[in-house]
Amino acid sequence: MRRYLAVGIDSYLCLLSVGLLVRSCLNSGGAGHAVALLVVQLVTLSFANQVLLTLAVRASAGKLIMGVRVIRLPDAGRPGFRLLVRRWLYGLLWLPRQPWHRLHGPAAAGGPDRAPGRPSEAPEDLAGLRQVRRSDLRAYRAALRGPTG
Template sequence: MPGRAERPAPGTPPRAGETRRYLAVGLDCYLCLVTAGLLVRPYAESAAVPEVAGLLIGPVLVLSFLNHVVLTAVVGAGAGKLIMGIRVVSLPDVGRPGPWQLVRRWLYGLCWLPLQPWYGLRARLPASGGSDGPGRRAEGAAYGDPVGLRQVLRTDLAAHRRAAAGRAG
C-alpha cells in the first residue's frame, strides 16, 4: 500500500523518515557543490562554462567520497545526515558500517541519485510496469539499502543501544 511505513526487522531501529533522508541528501549536495565551487572559483573566473563544469567534477567527486565514506566511517554519518539527526548503521547488528560497505553505497548513490527524476516520471506513466526503479516494490514500499545499511534517527539508535545494553546487563 503506498505511503505505508516499512516495518523494521525485530530488534532494529526503524528507518528515518523519507522527508528527512531526502533533506539530508539535498544538504549533502548543496554543501558539496558550494565547497567545490569555492575551491574552483579562482581558476573559473577566466574559464568558459564547459571548462568550469570540467573543473568542478574532480572536487565534487572527492568531496562526495570524503563526506559519504570517510566522514561516515569516522562519525557514523555524512554532513547532511549529521545536521538532520540521522546515523548510518549496518544491519542486522546495528553496528558501524564497514569501509567496503560505505564505498559500495557511495558508488550506488552516484548512479541512483541522477536517475530519480526518471523514476519519478516513469512512476506517473500509466504503463510503468509497476516498479519505481531500483530498491522499490510495485506497491511503493522501499526495500532496504542494497548494501545492508540503514539510515536511522540518532534518538532511535540511542534508545536501541540503551535497550540492548539493558538486555545484556
C-alpha cells in the same frame, strides 16, 4: 523527512564548496579544463563527505546536522569502508536515473506485480545500511544492555 533534509543539506554543502572553488577553476585555461576540474572536485568532496566522514562518525555533514546516523544491518554496527563505497556509488550512479524510470510507469519502478501507489518492498539501501535517528540508536543500545542497577 529528516533523511531528505539531510540529503538536501549534503548536496547544498557540496555544491557550495565547489562553487567557492570555481574561481580557481576558471583561471585554469579553457572551459573544458574548468568543467573537468569542477567535476573532479565535486566527486572528491562527495566521496569525503559520504564515505570518509561517515566512516569516522557514522554520518555525513547533513546527517550530523539532522541527527541521523548510518548503521549496518542486522546488528546496528558501524558500517565498513566497502559498504560505504558501495552505498556512495549507488547514490551517485543509480539514484539520479530514477525520475526517468518512474516516468515509464509503475512496471518500470517496482516490477509488474506491484500495484500502482503501493511502495516497493525493496530495502532502503542496496548496500545493507540504514539511516536512523541518533536518539533511536541510543534507545536500541540501551535496550540491548538491559536494565542496570
